[in-house]
Amino acid sequence: MKNILNFLVETGKLKGKARRGWMLHGIKNSETTAEHIFYLAILSWLIGKQKRLNIERVLKLALVHDLCEVYAPDITPYDPLLPKDKKKIAEALKKWPKFTNALRIKKDKMKNHSEDKAISKLVSKLPGNLRSEIKSVWLDFCKGISKEARFVRQADKAVNFLQGIEYWKKYGKIQHKLWNRWIKEIIDDPALIDLIKAIEKKFY
């Protein structure tokens, strides 16, 4: 039980970890990683049910997908192109981040390596069956192996879009035009495309 408690205490840190992307946009008291996981789990449950997916799998995928951030950095789509100067960051966020293919591959590899190391460290003291289950669910999410994982990967982007549009309406600090472009390039799940249309109808 001691190791399970230690795991809980470590993952509990995500309740206080503000998401870096929103901080860069100057959103005060922004959503934490744990709040993002909650939002994703609810969305994935509701829409996953309509799609007749395995909801136990869907919820586990949503709960596990960002656990690595206990130790791994929260990487935004703009990394590593962001300047250090805060004023220049605001300027950089006005444009779509542009990468060469080589840099895209390098960035993806580095992210995977860092997150793999982090999740392995996080689960290392858990009993064997729990350790392998969490690791395998996480691996499924990262690789998009099962249809549930492919759905939750896209739901993760959809819920981020929803949060971004909510912040745009409240604070106006989000480049909503860029977000609109981004979401239409990365989502192809019909139910999530419908959700995006509903978000646009409600907030525009």
Added chain:
Amino acid sequence: MEEEKRYYLTKEGLEKIKKEYEDLKQIKLAKTKGDVPRVLQSEDLNAEYLAFQEDMGFLDSRITELEHILKNTEIIKNPHKDKQNAIGLGATVLVDVNGQSDEFTIIGTLEANPVLGKISNESPVGRALLGHKIGEEVAVSSPVKTVYKIKKIKYRIG
């Protein structure tokens, strides 16, 4: 399971799916007999298979999904030369979007990976671009209008 769905795969993507299917069947057979699957001891083991070895129910559902994919696959091939001026599956497209250039490949949903510049043909942008030619402007409909000006189209599929 969507019965009518077609899965568009590159030759490489299809080979990967076939290998996964054969390996998972081997894992299932060995586990049914109580053996340690040979594929789990091999050096070229795909880490993904670890995701299935402990969960027979999940292993079964993945095998069923792979069978469905293999039955409904269509290989992406380069179009005939006189049709390579239009965007089709497998096309790598250079576009200008609001003054910024970008390049991506239009691919089937199973191989799409926007982080690596591979956009699904079923995404709103993928759907909108299909069939268009160099010099054309494609507007993606939404409350926010995004216009893609097509600069170049290349086919790199082997």
